[in-house]
Amino acid sequence: MDHEIVIAQTTSDDEEQAKSLARGAVESKLAAGVHIDAPITAFYWWQGKVEAAQEWRISYMTSSDRLPALEAWLHERHPYDVPQWVTLPVTGGSEAYLSWVVDETRPQ
Incomplete structure (x- = not known):
């Protein structure tokens, strides 16, 4: 396969916002698919103190050539x-699935 596949992740503290960020990326062909994980508890430093929040993790399956557009769209x-914006390289997987990701993220 010529294209690299990546999983890009962010979080949201609002379930409806997470769904909107997921659906919009798929509708825009920036991600072939998106998973939203059940609420997780996040602890982090923010403005000099430790915060805790309930968040939904959003994982985008996309091709590396669509990643810059997805990042700009999300921001x-x-x-x-x-x-949060992190990317994880996909180093293996079913050829059919990886091809599907590439096909579904081609700009129209």
Whole structure:
């Protein structure tokens, strides 16, 4: 396969916002699919103190060539000042699935 596949992740403290960020990325062909994990508890430093929050993890399956557009799209819409944005390379998987990701993220 010529294209690299990545999983990009962010979080949201609002379930409806998470669904909106998921659906919008798929509708825009920026991600082939998106998973939203059940609420997780996050602990983190923010403005000099430890915070805790309930969040939903959003995982985008996309191709590396669509990643910059997905990141820009997300940052325009995400309500956090500093949203989590991490990418994980996919180093293996079924050829059929990986091809599907590439096919579904081709710009129209």
